[in-house]
Each structure stands twice: as C-alpha cells, then as structure tokens.
Amino acid sequence: MKELWTTMASLMGVLAFFQTLIHTVVPPELRFAVLKLFQRLFNCFSAYCYYEITEIDGVNTNELYNAVQLYLSSAASSSAFTSSNRLSLTRGLNSSVITYGLANNDRLSDVFRGVPVVWEHIVTPRQSQTFSWRPMPEEKRGFTLRINKKNNALLKDYLEFITEKAGEIRRKNQDRLLYTNSRGGSLDSRGHPWESVPFKHPSTFDTLAMDPMMKVQIMCDLSDFANGEEFYKRTGRAWKRGYLLYGPPGTGKSSMIAAMANHLGYDIYDLELTEVNTNSELRKLLMKTSSKSIIVIEDIDCSINLTNRKKSNGGSADSVSGKRSGPSGSPGPAGTGPGDLDGSGNNNSITLSGLLNFTDGLWSCCGSERIFVFTTNHIEKLDPALLRSGRMDMHVFMSYCSFPSLKILLKNYLGIDLVDIEKDVLDELAAVIDAAEMTPADVSEVLIKNRRDNDRAVKELLEALKTRAEKKRVDMRRRVEVEEAEEEEKRALDSPKDGSGAVKCGDDVEGDYKKGV
Numbered sequence: 111m112k113e114l115w116t117t118m119a120s121l122m123g124v125l126a127f128f129q130t131l132i133h134t135v136v137p138p139e140l141r142f143a144v145l146k147l148f149q150r151l152f153n154c155f156s157a158y159c160y161y162e163i164t165e166i167d168g169v170n171t172n173e174l175y176n177a178v179q180l181y182l183s184s185a186a187s188s189s190a191f192t193s194s195n196r197l198s199l200t201r202g203l204n205s206s207v208i209t210y211g212l213a214n215n216d217r218l219s220d221v222f223r224g225v226p227v228v229w230e231h232i233v234t235p236r237q238s239q240t241f242s243w244r245p246m247p248e249e250k251r252g253f254t255l256r257i258n259k260k261n262n263a264l265l266k267d268y269l270e271f272i273t274e275k276a277g278e279i280r281r282k283n284q285d286r287l288l289y290t291n292s293r294g295g296s297l298d299s300r301g302h303p304w305e306s307v308p309f310k311h312p313s314t315f316d317t318l319a320m321d322p323m324m325k326v327q328i329m330c331d332l333s334d335f336a337n338g339e340e341f342y343k344r345t346g347r348a349w350k351r352g353y354l355l356y357g358p359p360g361t362g363k364s365s366m367i368a369a370m371a372n373h374l375g376y377d378i379y380d381l382e383l384t385e386v387n388t389n390s391e392l393r394k395l396l397m398k399t400s401s402k403s404i405i406v407i408e409d410i411d412c413s414i415n416l417t418n419r420k421k422s423n424g425g426s427a428d429s430v431s432g433k434r435s436g437p438s439g440s441p442g443p444a445g446t447g448p449g450d451l452d453g454s455g456n457n458n459s460i461t462l463s464g465l466l467n468f469t470d471g472l473w474s475c476c477g478s479e480r481i482f483v484f485t486t487n488h489i490e491k492l493d494p495a496l497l498r499s500g501r502m503d504m505h506v507f508m509s510y511c512s513f514p515s516l517k518i519l520l521k522n523y524l525g526i527d528l529v530d531i532e533k534d535v536l537d538e539l540a541a542v543i544d545a546a547e548m549t550p551a552d553v554s555e556v557l558i559k560n561r562r563d564n565d566r567a568v569k570e571l572l573e574a575l576k577t578r579a580e581k582k583r584v585d586m587r588r589r590v591e592v593e594e595a596e597e598e599e600k601r602a603l604d605s606p607k608d609g610s611g612a613v614k615c616g617d618d619v620e621g622d623y624k625k626g627v
C-alpha cells in the first residue's frame with residue numbers, strides 16, 4: 111500500500127512538472143496543439159479506445175446520448191454495475207417512475223459479453239454561444255466510453271444493445287397513452303388528429319378471467335408478434351396483427367385490450383369510426399398513429415353500415431360514383447370487390463371497403479408493429495369479408511363465466527383459492543356455473559358487493575347463479591313451448607282443407623291475393 115502511494119505521488123509530481131514546463135516554455139497559442147500532441151502520443155501507447163457521445167450533435171439532439179443516459183440510469187441501480195456513490199434522480203413528464211442517472215463527471219463500469227467498459231459523464235460549461243436557431247443548453251454534456259482496443263469490434267453490437275434496452279426502458283417507464291379521435295377530422299395546433307391522455311387501466315392478463323389455455327395462447331401470440339421483426343421481414347409480411355374479440359357484453363373484451371396494451375407496453379388508439387367522415391380521413395388517422403400501438407375499433411357492428419359493401423358489390427351504391435378499388439383499378443385487399451372505395455378521398459362516407467383497406471391495404475403498412483383489435487357483441491352481423499381467414503388473425507370468443515374463470519375472479523376479488531371453499535358449496539358452484547350463463551362482469555359485481563365477508567360473498571354468488579340458472583331454464587322451456595305452438599299453428603295452416611294442397615289450373619290466385627287472402 112505504501113509503495114502504491116509513493117508511485118502515485120511520483121506520478122503526480124511528474125505530471126505537475128510537465129504542466130509547469132508547458133506553461134513556461136510553450137507560448138499560449140501553441141499550448142492547445144502541444145496538449146493535443148501529448149494526448150495523441152498517450153493514445154498511441156494506451157491500451158484503450160475512447161468514444162465521445164455528445165448530447166447535441168451539431169444542432170440536433172443526439173439520440174444515442176439519450177439512449178446511453180437511459181441505459182445507464184436503469185443500470186445504475188443494478189448490482190451488475192460497479193456503481194458510483196453519487197447518482198442523480200429524475201422523474202420524466204408523464205411518468206410515474208423515478209430514474210437514476212450518472213451524476214456529472216462521474217464514472218460507471220459495465221460488462222458486455224464479458225468485456226469490461228467504463229462510462230464517464232462529462233459536463234463542462236459551454237464556452238461561447240455559437241449562433242443557432244434554437245437555444246443551446248449552457249452546459250456541454252457527453253458520455254465518454256472507454257473500451258479496450260482489442261475488444262473494439264464489439265462496439266457496434268454494444269451500442270445496438272444499448273439502443274434496444276433504452277427503448278424498452280422508455281416504454282416501461284412512460285405511462286401508456288390512450289388516443290382518441292373524438293374531435294372528428296379537426297387537427298390540433300401541431301396538425302395532429304388524435305388527442306391523448308395517460309392510460310392507466312389496471313387490467314392485466316393475471317386479472318383477466320378467461321379460459322387459461324386461451325389466455326396462454328393469446329399471450330404467446332402477442333409475445334411472438336412483438337419479437338417477430340426478423341420473421342416478418344423474412345416472410346415479406348407487414349408487421350401487424352389483427353384480433354377480433356367477440357362475445358356478450360361484460361365478458362371482458364375491453365379489459366382484454368387493456369391487458370394486451372399493458373402486456374406489450376403499447377399505446378392504444380381508440381378509433382371512433384362514427385367520427386370519421388371519409389375513407390381518406392381514416393387513412394390520415396392511420397398515418398398519424400405510431401408504431402408499437404394497438405388500434406381499436408369497439409363495437410364494429412354498430413360503427414359502420416356493414417351492408418354498404420354488399421350494396422356496392424351489387425353495383426347500386428358505389429357504381430353510381432364510379433369509384434374503383436385499387437390505385438390501378440384492381441380490387442383492393444382480397445375480398446374487397448369492385449365497389450371498393452379505396453380511400454381516394456372523394457367519397458363522402460366511410461365504407462367497409464375503406465375499413466378493410468385501412469387494416470389490410472398498402473396503407474396499413476405505413477409504420478410497423480401495430481395491432482388491430484375489433485370488438486363486437488354480434489359476430490353474426492359482421493360481413494364475411496371481415497371474418498374470412500387471414501383478415502383478422504385471431505378470433506377470440508369471450509364467453510360467460512366458466513369454472514376456471516370463476517377461480518380467477520375468486521382469487522382476485524376475495525383472495526381465496528378453491529381449496530378454501532367447502533367441498534359441497536364448490537360442487538354446487540361447479541354444477542350451476544355453466545347453466546347460469548353469468549358474465550364475469552356480473553360475477554365481479556356480486557363479489558365486490560360482499561367482499562368484506564368471503565363466506566357471504568361465495569354464498570351470495572351461489573344464490574345468484576342458481577337464480578339465474580333457474581330463470582334460464584324457465585325461459586328456455588317457454589321458448590320451446592312457443593316454438594312448438596308456432597310450429598303446430600303453421601302446420602295447421604299449411605294442411606289444405608280438401609286434402610290435396612295443390613293449386614289447380616284456373617284457380618283465381620290473383621283474385622284471392624287482391625281480396626287479402
């Protein structure tokens with residue numbers, strides 16, 4: 111230890127000597143050049159390479175600086191780093207997360223693929239304010255990366271790794287945004303058609319009550335999609351995916367969308383189709399969405415006149431205006447038909463074809479990594495073109511509360527497992543749950559109301575399920591009786607009085623019709 115201190119003292123002495131020498135011997139105008147020369151000499155003999163990443167690159171913000179800052183901020187609190195004692199703390203706009211940062215002129219060590227590197231945050235006062243169209247910060251900030259020369263080949267990969275990590279952190283730290291086009295076609299001061307608010311829906315796949323197998327399947331599908339950049343590139347497919355969620359009201363379709371957004375860290379664009387007037391307006395909205403987002407159209411059957419396309423195929427509606435589908439007159443995306451309005455901007459109303467182009471056509475690929483989600487309570491009302499395979503990649507039926515779903519709701523709302531419930535009560539629940547056809551929303555309601563007393567909550571739920579199942583049974587019996595009576599009546603009307611049933615030649619059919627028979 112003593113030897114180390116002695117060596118350090120000698121080195122400091124030598125350094126001080128050279129500094130004084132330079133100051134006395136070298137004229138001031140040459141000092142900078144001499145120092146540079148010394149630095150070059152030092153670099154020649156040094157085992158390290160140094161890279162500077164400044165905050166401002168000319169007059170533009172250096173994205174790499176921001177990425178490094180974010181990366182180091184997350185890593186600063188991690189034990190993988192030989193961390194310094196001084197860290198700066200910040201909280202960004204729209205964020206509820208506090209981030210750590212490397213304090214001014216401080217250092218951090220990192221290891222990438224087994225290679226140690228050192229980062230230094232250099233902050234110096236800006237000497238002269240050069241002319242610039244935008245105000246420059248008073249301090250010059252930058253990171254210096256020190257890496258061993260023999261590991262220099264790793265630099266590109268390391269910086270790519272940092273950029274990717276920074277993107278992840280940014281998405282995690284920043285609250286999701288929920289966009290809406292409720293202003294109709296009007297733009298804000300920045301020419302943006304979407305309005306946004308922070309999205310703080312707490313729904314996750316853990317809180318979502320649905321068939322566990324289906325849940326896992328959807329989660330895997332989403333993860334594959336988010337990590338599938340290479341796959342989509344290789345196969346020449348646009349990096350987008352469509353989900354159609356259908357089922358009765360209160361079965362969790364909207365909750366599922368929130369869970370998807372929270373799972374992937376994507377923003378949501380809630381597209382109000384009734385506020386969109388033309389196909390071209392729809393296209394403009396699409397162009398202004400960012401990647402890594404979910405574009406949602408809720409209750410698609412109520413949002414658009416779905417007979418529109420059929421009419422246009424028949425040549426009655428669209429053929430009047432003589433519009434064709436593709437830019438070269440070809441049909442748009444498969445199944446859009448000759449009446450397709452491709453969003454040429456001349457239509458005075460939005461059509462199903464315009465919507466199909468929105469999700470499938472060339473314009474759907476402006477930007478990437480986007481998910482389209484449509485929801486409906488009435489899948490039978492949707493145009494087959496919207497349902498045909500390949501249009502919506504996954505059709506997800508959100509069903510009434512099943513036994514596995516009930517298990518999740520009991521855990522979420524009451525904090526109990528099935529083993530905590532008496533065996534005969536559990537058997538009764540299992541026996542009645544499917545017949546009751548109660549939605550998860552209804553079940554949640556009963557559990558919320560009685561959540562102070564778990565036994566009471568389960569009892570009330572059982573009662574509600576039994577009542578509902580009985581009502582369903584009675585309704586069903588009544589419906590069957592009515593149907594049987596109608597059938598009987600129809601049969602009686604159909605059976606001819608003379609027993610033959612055939613209309614004889616010369617019968618005055620038209621006369622009977624006129625008489626109102």
Ligand SMILES: Nc1ncnc2c1ncn2[C@@H]1O[C@H](COP(=O)(O)OP(=O)(O)OP(=O)(O)O)[C@@H](O)[C@H]1O
Pocket residue numbers: 317318319320357358359360361362363364365366487508549550551552554
């Ligand atoms: N599958 C579910 N898992 C957990 N909670 C659910 C589920 N379904 C419904 N809920 C609860 O019921 C409420 C209403 O659900 P949600 O809005 O997601 O239903 P929906 O299917 O979108 O209904 P609608 O068709 O009327 O839009 C939610 O706030 C949630 O608390």
Ligand SMILES: [Mg+2]
Pocket residue numbers: 363364365408485
């Ligand atoms: Mg909904």
